[in-house]
Amino acid sequence: MAAATERKRRSVWWAVHAWAGLKLSLFMTFILATGTLAVFSAELDWLVTPSMRVMPQEGAKASWGTLAASARDAVPGGRLAQIYAPPHPGFAAEAWLDTSTARPTRVHLDPYTGRVTGVVGWYNIQRFLRETHRHLMLPVKLGVPIVCTLAFLLLASLVSGIVTYKKWWRGFFKRPRGGDGRRLSGDLHRLAGLWSLWFVALIAVTGVWYMVESLGGDAPDHPRAPALSITATQPVGPALDALIEAGLRAYPGLDIREIRYPTAKGGRGLVLMGQADAWLVRDRSNAVWLNPDDGAVLLVSSGEELTAHQRISEMADPLHFGTLGGYATKIVWFLAGILLTGLSVTGVMIYSMRLRAAVATGAESSNGWVRAWRGMGWWAYPALGLIILSLALAPGAMLA
Template sequence: MAAKGRSFWWSVHAWAGLKLSLFMGFILATGTLAVFAHELDWLVTPSMRVMPHDAAPASWGQLADGALRAVPGARLASLYAPIHPGFAAEAWMDAGGPRMVRVHLDPGTGAVTGTAPWYNIHRFLRETHRHLMLPVKIGVPIVCTLALLLVASLVSGIVTYKKWWRGFFRRPRGGDGRRLAGDLHRLAGLWSLWFTALIAVTGLWYLVESLGGDAPDQPHPPVLATPSPAIDGAALDRLVAAGLAAFPGLEIREIRFPTPKGDRGLVLMGQADAWLVRDRANAVWLDPAGGTVRLVTKGEDLSLHQRISEMADPLHFGTLGGFATKIIWFVAGLALTALSVTGVMIYSLRLHGARGNPAPSAKGWVRAWRGMGVWAYPALGLVLLSLVLTPGAILAAG
């Protein structure tokens, strides 16, 4: 009975790792690269690179004035603090086109370092990994169903690996490719157990959200009776001072400016005492006309449902500890992607050495493709569809 049970779980493990391996590998690879998406943009976009300053940084008002001068006549939509030292601050400007224009600013002086189009590496990796360039309501559930395969692979891998806890420091054996690939697969699987579980759980949560189980919106004030006046740098600095007085200890990471429709005022967002929440969890809403504080929300006041929703992104993308955790998540993501690749290799090599193999001379990728069966076509189709839709997304972004 034990042997039959293990054989069943081995079949589950092989099916989960092989049938949709093309699609799984693509999503894992794009997700791994997405961990450092901003850093990749920093490498290819000169205006994002600035020299760190020891002096006091420029005020938010100075950054706003610089952005408004860079794109005359445009509406300032958002301001973002640098994500790491050496990075520029960023403003999103609505110039009337289909997408925002990015303005990069030196956080030390407030000087404009350049402008950049809306579409970049970060947008490509995010939209590909999250919803395959498809409409969000369609693409997100498709991608998130892979979390079910991760759960199946995790459970079946543990069940079929006898005394798995002894294998963390077992050196891979040589001799032949099949044995080496199997040992590397098991070793990488053991060391990435925690990460596989984390990605699977957060992926399941995203699936629940996409199917209607998302947390309720956080509180926000009603729409203002009269439209907000234009906000220049001096006015913004006064509003920031009022916001910090109402929420001492708030580290402002983002400022959202009044919108033409549904104007609720100016919003300061950032980090404070609550751990593992997005910037939006801590917010101060202000009336630009009189400078009064309309509402203060704090991460520690969220409901359990909202707190779980807020935790998902920092845990999934590894932003909870800054650059250090990003490195850990990137390495773990490479290991998880390698598991998808080595699993297919193991299948192909095992089939090559099996007795009665109808095509012993077939190439490895041919054996793997045949092993995927009919599932290979929708898996490959989803990958190609995402890539085909990419040029249209870039052109639509202006």
């Protein structure tokens, strides 16, 4: 009696696993694949954009003021919005300038000489992958919740996979069996699933958090300086360098990674952002706010002063995309993303092979892809529709 109950319980969990992995598998594979590529999206842009590539050099780098002056001169009539330090050696620094167009213009700069290496448009591979993976090119309030529903399917797959795999902890080094496609794909599916358990859990939990944020549970805003009425022109050259010196005196040890300029209407001052002692926070968590007119320090905020709610929010992106440890973690996250994407594909293959026995009776098509499509049921149509819609919206986003 107990054995029969156990078999019934596992059968229910197997049905849950099959449903979660099959019905929206097209959509799941698309989101997982774009997310995996997004880990190295900056590197992909580096490969196809010559102006992003610079030769690393010994010695001091150009000052922020030099970079700002070069960027301003490269776009006549443009207004400096942000300047970013190179993300890795061999990358150019980058400035964003607001112009008459709806999107900023990017200016790439040699971080060693301050020389402009190129002026390019706003849209690139990184933006395409981010906007596709995050919200399908749809309005953020609509697209993010749609994508984040997959986090619950990942959780269902994780729990049901563990329950249905007897003594799963023994399978980490179990060699896949050959000789039969269904057996081999099943063994590979289980092996990949075991080695990516931690990653499935991580992506699912952060995905649920993004859902919470999109539905109004986002953390309170970081501290900001009061609004200013700024009359001075945008500081560049020695004027900007003097402001940065004042900021570093107020926040010793701040590794500046980004500078944000006031808007044309004034805003809240010039902001220096970067990394300091707090771990797993974005650059915005460590900041110095300055009045560009007189150099007065308006506010100093540290990532160590954030609330627990804010720290959770800050941790989500570094954990989700693997940027917490530079290239070392990005490589691990990329490989784990390939495994997770493969799990989605092999799960569909396994389902198709299970139905192959019905082909002889004429109850099923001999084509495996047709069997898989039919197994998805009506869920296949909205899944495919969302993918097509996202790709169709991309050209419009690029031209906006």
